[in-house]
Amino acid sequence: MSEGGQSGAGPIFEGHILTLFPDFFTSPLSASILGRALARGEVRVQAHDIRAFASGKHRVTDDTPYGGGAGMVMKAGPIVRCLEAVEEGCLERGGARPHRIVLTPGGARFDQRAARRLASLPAISVVCGRYEGIDERVMAHVDEEISVGDFVLTGGEPAALAVLDAVIRLLPGVLGNAASAEDESFGQGLLEYPQFTRPAIFREVAVPEILLSGDHARVDRWRRGQALLRTSLRRPELLADLELTKDDRRLLEQARQEAIERSGTPAPAQEDP
Numbered sequence: 001m002s003e004g005g006q007s008g009a010g011p012i013f014e015g016h017i018l019t020l021f022p023d024f025f026t027s028p029l030s031a032s033i034l035g036r037a038l039a040r041g042e043v044r045v046q047a048h049d050i051r052a053f054a055s056g057k058h059r060v061t062d063d064t065p066y067g068g069g070a071g072m073v074m075k076a077g078p079i080v081r082c083l084e085a086v087e088e089g090c091l092e093r094g095g096a097r098p099h100r101i102v103l104t105p106g107g108a109r110f111d112q113r114a115a116r117r118l119a120s121l122p123a124i125s126v127v128c129g130r131y132e133g134i135d136e137r138v139m140a141h142v143d144e145e146i147s148v149g150d151f152v153l154t155g156g157e158p159a160a161l162a163v164l165d166a167v168i169r170l171l172p173g174v175l176g177n178a179a180s181a182e183d184e185s186f187g188q189g190l191l192e193y194p195q196f197t198r199p200a201i202f203r204e205v206a207v208p209e210i211l212l213s214g215d216h217a218r219v220d221r222w223r224r225g226q227a228l229l230r231t232s233l234r235r236p237e238l239l240a241d242l243e244l245t246k247d248d249r250r251l252l253e254q255a256r257q258e259a260i261e262r263s264g265t266p267a268p269a270q271e272d273p
């Protein structure tokens with residue numbers, strides 16, 4: 001079981017992970033930005049062992065599927081009892097009732113908007129499935145089902161880590177630089193502009209000159225143009241959700257022209273959204 005450190009003020013966010021493999025989370029939760037937020041006590045993350053809520057001598061958590069077929073299905077009882085125990089614990093400590101989530105490939109696709117929504121909640125419980133998945137009757141006891149993408153993982157644990165990481169880094173004070181989350185991909189509905197660091201020339205490819213100019217206003221405009229160009233080329237559907245200003249259109253066109261000049265080959269023509 002992993003747990004955040006404690007401070008007098010109490011955590012601003014609680015993430016509860018319901019899993020058959022609580023040890024899975026020990027190392028990732030102790031590293032880097034997440035680990036520091038936990039150590040400071042701003043955030044509490046706890047992995048709860050679903051098996052502890054199974055009955056019988058062997059604490060069985062799965063069984064064969066009704067109707068036949070391959071694999072095993074996670075039983076509803078241990079999961080629902082675990083959700084209830086987590087909730088009871090939170091309420092006893094004077095905390096909020098956690099928003100209940102099941103991770104499943106059949107859920108609504110997780111994205112930055114969902115991360116922001118979950119980061120605005122005081123507490124979430126995240127159920128990780130295994131095997132062929134979870135008895136469908138558990139879904140009546142949760143608030144939402146989430147998928148991290150159109151692929152199938154062996155278990156919900158990596159998906160839970162992805163969701164918690166994306167949520168926790170949005171909490172106030174967790175990232176060193178408050179502006180950085182807003183500036184990143186999806187922060188303003190765009191992919192992020194390309195980033196560069198030293199050396200100024202790497203294998204004959206130079207950093208765009210403007211980044212060495214020290215002119216922050218021009219750098220900001222260049223980055224906006226690059227973000228627009230990258231989004232238009234890689235994720236045109238994201239641009240469709242945005243209202244581009246006249247200036248945005250100008251920056252996008254400029255960025256396209258620059259790309260053509262740099263490569264000597266025309267960037268694929270894109271219709272202005």
Ligand SMILES: C[S@@+](CC[C@H](N)C(=O)[O-])C[C@H]1O[C@@H](n2cnc3c(N)ncnc32)[C@H](O)[C@@H]1O
Nearest residue numbers: 103104105129130132133147148152153155156
């Ligand atoms: C092998 S998967 C079960 C897949 C299930 N039989 C299906 O076809 O939808 C086992 C568990 O991994 C988790 N999982 C797998 N892929 C996922 C995804 N894309 N998003 C969220 N959770 C996922 C879920 O918790 C799921 O219950």
